[in-house]
Amino acid sequence: MVMIVSDQDLFTLDATVFALYDDGIFEPDKAFTLTRNNIADELVAIVAIVGGLLAAFSREKDEDEYIAQIRLESLLWATYINYGFLLFSVLFIYGLAFYQVLLLNILTLLLIFLIRFNFILYRSKSAAYAS
Structure with missing residues (x-):
């Protein structure tokens, strides 16, 4: 990156x-x-x-409706955060640095999605094992 x-x-x-x-x-x-x-x-x-x-x-090993829901919510969150970051950048970053932010923006949607999806999945599996 x-x-x-x-x-x-x-x-x-x-x-x-x-x-x-x-x-x-x-x-x-x-x-x-x-x-x-x-x-x-x-x-x-x-x-x-x-x-x-x-x-x-x-696909996850045990793909079900719950994981599909987590995937959808994570994609929604990632989209909101990514475009929030982009709006912030449009307002406050100028010149060549803005071009670099746009290049970074190519990957941030996937990165934010992966972080949130795996975090929620990990947290739900930990809670299931604790029960």
Whole structure:
């Protein structure tokens, strides 16, 4: 997540990729062209998104209506918190930092969902074992 939000490269993986649009910093803008790019941050983002989706929406061992309800409520909570964070950012964060917040916002919905869903699931299982 740090690699996506920050401008620091943990590793470099240069490749020629197809670009719908490339606003080159030191060269003129290009559209529908091949360009050379470090794709490390794209790969990290793809792995984080796909991994988050698989973790968030995989079936539980004992999937029932209660777990479906927890999943739905967690998704609702995550959506509220995520967009609350986004509204706060729109009001109080400016410049390049706002762009970084938008990049972080790609993953926060899944992250908040996973944290709340697993916390409620853990708490309900602990209560069941205590009984």
